[in-house]
Amino acid sequence: MEPQSRHIIAEFSGCSEDILNSADRIREIIVRAVVIAECEVKKVAIQSYKPQGISGVVVLAESHLSIHTWPENGYAAVDIFACGSSAKPEKACDYIAQCLNAGEKYVSVIHRGEIKGEKENSFKHSFETPVTSGL
Amino acid sequence: MEPQSRHIIAEFSGCSEDILNSADRIREIIVRAVVIAECEVKKVAIQSYKPQGISGVVVLAESHLSIHTWPENGYAAVDIFACGSSAKPEKACDYIAQCLNAGEKYVSVIHRGEIKGEKENSFKHSFETPVTSGL
Numbered sequence: 001m002e003p004q005s006r007h008i009i010a011e012f013s014g015c016s017e018d019i020l021n022s023a024d025r026i027r028e029i030i031v032r033a034v035v036i037a038e039c040e041v042k043k044v045a046i047q048s049y050k051p052q053g054i055s056g057v058v059v060l061a062e063s064h065l066s067i068h069t070w071p072e073n074g075y076a077a078v079d080i081f082a083c084g085s086s087a088k089p090e091k092a093c094d095y096i097a098q099c100l101n102a103g104e105k106y107v108s109v110i111h112r113g114e115i116k117g118e119k120e121n122s123f124k125h126s127f128e129t130p131v132t133s134g135l
Numbered sequence: 136m137e138p139q140s141r142h143i144i145a146e147f148s149g150c151s152e153d154i155l156n157s158a159d160r161i162r163e164i165i166v167r168a169v170v171i172a173e174c175e176v177k178k179v180a181i182q183s184y185k186p187q188g189i190s191g192v193v194v195l196a197e198s199h200l201s202i203h204t205w206p207e208n209g210y211a212a213v214d215i216f217a218c219g220s221s222a223k224p225e226k227a228c229d230y231i232a233q234c235l236n237a238g239e240k241y242v243s244v245i246h247r248g249e250i251k252g253e254k255e256n257s258f259k260h261s262f263e264t265p266v267t268s269g270l
Contacts, residue, residue: 009142009247011247011248011249042182042190043182043192045178045180045194047178047194049196055177055194055195055198055199057178057192057194057199057201059182059190059192060190061184063190064190064201064203066192066199066201066216068198068199068216068218070138070249073249075138075248075249077216079214081201081212081214112146112212113146113210113212114148114208114210
């Protein structure tokens with residue numbers, strides 16, 4: 001697998017509080033999102049917090065997908081880090097936003113990967129696309 | 136816990152191949168890095184790949200720390216996503232770079248968190264600091 005990767009960084013607000021606070025539902029959503037991204041699940045870790053909030057991480061054959069939720073704010077932070085040209089992380093991002101009933105989303109994509117020579121420009125962490133807002 | 140968070144995005148090249156391919160060593164490094172960041176470990180997931188490469192993720196009380204390694208390239212991608220004002224993610228990033236004997240590093244910090252009103256500017260995913268290179 002080439003180290004050249006894309007990393008989607010997403011903020012979702014106005015989400016359904018009950019979904020953001022359901023460990024079972026968050027697990028279902030992120031595991032399904034991995035399938036939609038055409039990636040492979042290796043490990044899943046879900047953590048519930050008191051009084052509220054869930055963290056979910058899926059270790060992929062292609063890197064990872066993570067979500068952290070703040071139900072009291074209707075907010076979730078999502079990362080989809082996927083190496084390989086066949087991965088479709090944008091599809092996973094859209095699916096998660098829909099499942100959470102996100103009212104607003106800010107999504108950016110950065111390039112990750114090996115640092116050397118002509119590839120160096122891909123390590124400046126500049127965003128591939130302008131931030132998008134709204135659904 | 137407030138949703139306002141900092142997310143360190145790091146690329147390390149020129150790292151020691153043997154360390155990048157040791158699941159036990161990567162586990163030790165990332166768990167220790169969490170302690171150095173003054174964060175709390177909730178769950179740890181380590182995945183080894185064939186023919187080489189390791190993914191390691193620590194779910195934190197404050198979000199997550201992840202590493203993905205490409206030993207054949209001497210490269211590792213590290214993310215430290217930490218909410219709360221007491222976290223010291225930069226310390227964890229420096230510790231990991233040192234443990235991997237990274238020859239080059241590119242490190243950026245972005246703000247994550249709730250989307251609304253006056254906080255909106257913190258969701259443009261602009262980097263808090265310019266990319267730094269070298270150790």
